[in-house]
Amino acid sequence: MKIGIPKALYYYYFFDKWRYFFEELNIELISTNTDKKILEFGNKYANSEMCLSLKIFLGHIAYLKDKCDYILIPKIDNFGLNEQMCSNFSSLYDLVNNLFDVKILTYEINHQKKKNEKKGLFSIGLQLGFTKKQLKKAYQIACLKYHKQLKRDMMINFNKLESTKKKILIVAHSYNIHDDYIGKTIIKNLEKYNFEIIYSDLFNAKNLSHYLSLNLYWKYCKESLGAIVLCKEKVDGIIFITTFPCGLDSLVNELVMRKIQLPYLNLIIDDLDALAGIETRIESFADIIEQN
Amino acid sequence: MANYYIPANYLIKNICDVEIIEAPFITTQTIELGNKYSPEFVCTPFKYTLGTMIECLDKGANMLLQFGGGCRYGYYSELQEQILKDLGYKFELVNLITAGKINIKKIYKIIKKIDKNFKVSKGLYYLYITVNMIKYMDKIDDYIRQNIGFEVEKNSFNNLLKEMLEKFKTVNNPIQLYILYKIYFKKFKKIKINKPKNCLKVGIIGELYTLMEPFSNYFLEKELASFNIEIKRFTNVNYLLFDNKKIVNKALKKSKKYMKYKMCADSSTNVYWAKYLGINKYDGIIHIKSSFCTPEIGVMPILDKIANDYNIPIIYFSFDANTSEVGIKTRLEAFYDMLEMRRK
Incomplete structure (x- = not known):
């Protein structure tokens, strides 16, 4: 059996755990890197006002639809009252269900209604014909492996703060930083200069976000703001990466930019055809950092 | 928002002792003001409300109330507060709904702060009237919307609506409100329409x-x-x-x-x-x-x-x-x- 997982949006938050979980159950997972073709697919299905990340997501679905038996799309509503999600995440399932003719596996994450990931994965497992005992074992192993890996990644990221090189914090959602088409091209550009690159999504600092914004109620924005609070004395500059037109970033990043006293660069990405423009901006930003 | 400022004003005026500065109607100037100071791709209501806030502050308000919940609305107030403070205004912005939930304790504290003589029973009484007022207004609005295109005499609906809202501002108890609503609903039905x-x-x-x-x-x-x-x-x-x-x-x-x-x-x-x-x-x-x-x-x-x-x-x-x-x-x-x- 093959399950397709689009490498966009929630992929970057859940895939590692899913990989270990489905590995235990002997299910093959399929996903592909984002490239120009995927984006073209996405543009075909997407509405013109959708954000670039969502367009990429739809492109992945279009690519996966004939290549697997099921596609896994959870509906993620919130992780508690003050940890809500972007509204796109809560309409993904219905969007795909109406646009494409594919079989979808789904579960709901809504901590306010006591629906969490464990229950969701169990319901999927039962639907696919596994026993509860198998699922329990697989889930335990997946959790163990996942946390080990996460801890290691976070340690690496945290240790970068002690480096003697100039340090730059990249603030963006995971699905933008680690995307092959958006984030990685920018990071490749940055690697030309002698900088230490620190990712905002690899900290466990969401409790610190209230130093910058008291009423913030989006989970992943909280995490990146917490990272800013944690690192602001140690880094030399911040780069914000936003896909056009991201609803949350339009408000939160604006607020942060008004409050911090560090040099920052705000990259809004619509279509990477204009790569030369971004290169120049990064270059001039690098000059500023090096002169400071 | 449309005519709903009337019940809102009515409620606040009756439960605590404050001077209310009515927000001016939105004009192109308001939008320009809002657009100038807003971030690039924020949704349009943000720009409108920011423009209105600036106009109110220019008129001399020192406390702004905002209701926001759901999607992005809930986060408006914090950024707007920051933008306005950067512009040099001095005021207090209160958002009554946080993360999509009405915070009753917070509202009570705020009202107590504004007016020390506030009584809960009085507040609930006027809240009840206001809720009814909104319900009646919506019912009449529905009727108007279905028929306004077919009026024989131009502006007859709008004029009567204005008259009704003026009367609504002065009611004291629910029964009076109900009678007013019935009278005006009849009047609305009497307006000549030419509907195919x-x-x-x-x-x-x-x-x-x-x-x-x-x-x-x-x-x-x-x-x-x-x-x-x-x-x-x-x-x-x-x-x-x-x-x-x-x-x-x-x-x-x-x-x-x-x-x-x-x-x-x-x-x-x-x-x-x-x-x-x-x-x-x-x-x-x-x-x-x-x-x-x-x-x-x-x-x-x-x-x-x-x-x-x-x-x-x-x-x-x-x-x-x-x-x-x-x-x-x-x-x-x-x-x-x-x-x-x-x-x-």
Whole structure:
């Protein structure tokens, strides 16, 4: 059996755990890197006002639809009252269900209604014909492996703060930083200069976000703001990466930019055809950092 | 928002001792002000409210109240406060709803701070009147919307509405309010209308602020009325404050084919309403929203599918601070022509 997982949006938050979980159950997972073709697919299905990340997501679905038996799309509503999600995440399932003719596996994450990931994965497992005992074992192993890996990644990221090189914090959602088409091209550009690159999504600092914004109620924005609070004395500059037109970033990043006293660069990405423009901006930003 | 400032003012004036500065009606100047200081791709209501806030502060207000919940609305106040403080204004901004939940304790504390003589019983009494007032206003609004396109004498509906709202401001108890409502409802029914039997019927759905603030949609409803179209609009304050949960549950039950989960803000109810319009053989659907409204963008493909399944035309309007009025009028006219031709 093959399950397709689009490498966009929630992929970057859940895939590692899913990989270990489905590995235990002997299910093959399929996903592909984002490239120009995927984006073209996405543009075909997407509405013109959708954000670039969502367009990429739809492109992945279009690519996966004939290549697997099921596609896994959870509906993620919130992780508690003050940890809500972007509204796109809560309409993904219905969007795909109406646009494409594919079989979808789904579960709901809504901590306010006591629906969490464990229950969701169990319901999927039962639907696919596994026993509860198998699922329990697989889930335990997946959790163990996942946390080990996460801890290691976070340690690496945290240790970068002690480096003697100039340090730059990249603030963006995971699905933008680690995307092959958006984030990685920018990071490749940055690697030309002698900088230490620190990712905002690899900290466990969401409790610190209230130093910058008291009423913030989006989970992943909280995490990146917490990272800013944690690192602001140690880094030399911040780069914000936003896909056009991201609803949350339009408000939160604006607020942060008004409050911090560090040099920052705000990259809004619509279509990477204009790569030369971004290169120049990064270059001039690098000059500023090096002169400071 | 439209005429709803009247019940809001009424409530605040009666429960605590403050001077209220009425927000001026939105004009192009307001939008320019808001647009100037707003971030680039924030949704349009942010720009409108920011513009209005600046105008109020210029008039001398030192405390601003805001109700925001759901999607992005809930986070507006914090950024707006920062922007206004950077501009050098001194004031207090209070957001009464945090993370989509009404915080009763916080509201009580704020009222106590403003007015030390505040009594809960008095507050609840006037709250009850206000709630009823909103309900009556919505009922009358519904009637007006269905008939305003066919009035014989121009502006007769609007003039009577203004008169009624003036009277509403002075009521003291629920019974008086109820009597007033009954009297005026009769008066509205007496207004001469010239309504053909099978006129065109169009439903309006979409994002709530754009729907309810007449300026932001360039008086789209009035424009429609001038084409002699009967209008059905579902969203009103009554729905937002009191019936929301009930209707969302109903929507999920009735349109299982199109959606499985509850979606953010009003998008799931919009799906249900689109389906309702399709089943009841309306002539068309108009979907309006402000630019970059994420929840609505997410459901637009679903609405497309419904329109396809029920063979009902649908048109999308997206309003921004820079949208030109003429462009909207032209599109609306073309839509109207198309509806007429379909009838024949």
